Amino acid sequence: MPRSAQPGQGADVATALYERSGAAAYGMSAEQFATILDEILRKYLSQDSAHASADQKADFCAGLHLEELALARACAAGNERAWQDFISRYRQKLHSMALHITRDGAHAAELADSLFADLYGVNARDGVRSSKLVSYIGRGSLEGWLRTVMAQEFINRYRKQKRTVSLEEQTEEGVQFAAAVPEPACASDQRLEAATDEALAELSSEDRFTLASYYLDGRTLAEIARMLRLHESSVSRRLDRLATGLRKRILAGLRMQGMSHAQAAEALETDVRDIRLNLRSRLTQDSGAKTFPGGKVPEQDAGDRSHD
Amino acid sequence: MTEVPKIVYDRLRAALPERALSGRAEPERAHPDADLLTAFAEQALSATERDGVLEHLALCGDCREVIALAIPAADMVPPPIADETDRVRTTVSRAGAPAPHKLSFAWPSLRWAALAAGVAVAAAVLLMHPGKLNQAMPPSANPQIATAVPPASGPQIASSPMDQSAPLAKTDEARQKSELQLSNKLKAGQVVTRSLQAESGILLAGNKKDSAQADKLSAAPSAGSRTFHYDAPAGRRATETVEVSGAAAGVALAPSAEGSLMARNDAPAIEKAKPALQGIEATERQKTESAVVPAPARSQARNVMSVAKLASPASQTLAQNVTWTIAAGALQRSLDGGQSWQNALRTDHPLLCYASHDEDVWTGGQAGTLFHSADRGVTWVQVQPSIKAQALSSDITHIDMRSTAEIVVSTSNDEIWSSADGGKTWDKK
Secondary structure, eight states: OTTTSOHHHHHHHHHHHHHHHTGGGGTOOHHHHHHHHHHHHHHHSTTTTTTOOHHHHHHHHHTSOHHHHHHHHHHHTTOHHHHHHHHHHHHHHHHHHHHHHHOOHHHHHHHHHHHHHHHHTOSEETTEEOOGGGGOOSSSOHHHHHHHHHHHHHHHHHHHHHHHOOHHHHHHTTOOOOOOOOOOSSOOOHHHHHHHHHHHHTSOHHHHHHHIIIIISOOOHHHHHHHHTOOHHHHHHHHHHHHHHHHHHHHHHHHHTTOOHHHHHHHHHTOHHHHHHHHHHHHHHHHHHHHSTTSOOOOOOHHHHHHO | OOOOOHHHHHHHHHSOHHHHHTTOOOGGGSSOOHHHHHHHHTTOSOHHHHHHHHHHHHHOHHHHHHHHHHSOGGGGSOOOSSOGGGOOEESSOOTTOOOHHHHHHHHHHHHHHHHHHHHHHHHHHHHHSTTOTTSOOOGGGOSSOEESSSSOOGGGGGGOHHHHHSOOOOOHHHHHHHHHHHHHHHHTTOOEEEEHHHHHHHHTSOHHHHHHHHHHHHHSOOSSEEEEEEEOOSSSOOEEEEEEETTHHHHHHOOOTTSOSTTOOOOOOEEEOOOGGGHHHHHHHHHHSSSOOOOOGGGGGSOEEEEEEOSOGGGGSOOSOOEEEEETTEEEEESSTTSSOEEEEOOSSOEEEEEEETTEEEEEEGGGOEEEESSTTSEEEEEOOEETTEEOOSOEEEEEESSSSOEEEEETTSOEEEESSTTSSOEEO
């Protein structure tokens, strides 16, 4: 924006953005800051950059967290004062974030230190120190970006550790390896799958996100509400509405494919997986009552409870 | 919650991330970058971009996991009753980070709650004292601070915006006269009634004058309680009744002897709590000190282990706009919106999280360390949650204050301890 805009107006906007960012305090020139903004515009307005007006570009740049962007880029460039500011503002917060994510003091310290090293740029490429802060663009707050980067790092580490745990360790920890779940004897009705896919496709992306978060990830209403900035009761009502609506749409879809209402309802309710789960639930309950008379009845399988 | 058919689970699960990424030319754009996810979490994206991210999130469990982990716990707590400058804050310090979205749905309920509270207070005053609104209330009628002006307890009187905006047209002569009258009446054990203008003038006077006033108040007879009745005759008529009992008199009007709170950066000393029977002796000792800290009455009913209190009297007059953060294992407080910080509490074990609500502040740390302050960090009480001889001993990683009385504490080993009565009794999940 600053360079591609009209000469006079663009220069004014660029100057205003530069002054707002406080980049001068970190020894960054107006040209350097304008170059950074140009890179960001190219990345985010790549598809529309040809059509984007100077005002649109100016609005986009004005919506960035300019002061934090200048701080991050100055840190990436190795400015000492910027690092002092960064450390005073975020060093302790990094540890708090790590603790919130890992919920373990030792792992939190390890994660925070690791991320700090990445931010500082311990690893060098072609002799040049590469700081992770270069990738901060300023669309969100720097603190939020640090939290997101840390969450990504945590998930990567967790996976890595999970993959490298030996079978002996798992056995020592008492992990029992269940037999592979056999495939259902007969495949589910293709018409049912098609009707379900169609019903899901009709939902908005936010509705599908809500469904996946609740039913697949097992997130609580509070967690989903935090992610969508909604109230818990709103999420609860939405899930009820979605569940009811999905059932109706799937039934309608099945009827569109030639099924009667009774057949559609039966196909939806007597899915082969339901039969298997219900049978297992019943078997577990029966065997528990007979095997341990008077004793403590073992708990039902958690998965079964969640489905029944 | 209404269950969805099992086939929906399967079809949702069958929607792999690859499907979400189909059609994208650049491999590095496979997942939204951290900037985009952050902007999504902070509601900073345009509608088009937000839809795009949601489209991906609906199909990508990894990115959903990142979003869930990256959203700070502070956002989890809805703003219940406090104003914008002092809403519930938890765990992750967010000094200076505004959260404008919460206020929009907080105010409708707050308006009605404030209106109902105002009507109830007015009705109670009218019923109890018909026709005596301009007279002082008897000491026993009002055991706690009751005010008709916006919330401003004793220590905040000098710094409350309304007091600062009040007309201060009194001359020095008038102030001295009023001050003399106040001290004379206090010494005589009488109820004092004075205009808001005169009182504001005195309270906003310099440190020297405040110190003198505090000394006078400390020297006043402590038998029974004192009632101050501020009566503003101007257009903004306000009635404020403050009961001051014993040592609390020193707290209510104790001045900032050091002039500036910002210059103080030392941690408060932690002293062991005295048994209740030694209260008389403690009161006598407290009277001799310039800084008098009242022990919260309700702390006696809970599992109290020790009391931490600030060493300086300057810290007892706190501004209302207090911001908290955890730094280097200590709880820090800022009175100027995060410009400067002072240690509010340092304990044997590093503190890890905090939650504040109005004047109540809870902070927790390693090895089950849990402290509570009911007066914005002036005094601290260590609380030991326990149930059936089992005490909380693991690291406290999160504190959730849903109200002043309802506290939920999460630990590193996924225990959830909750109290519905301000920490007197606890339940464990």
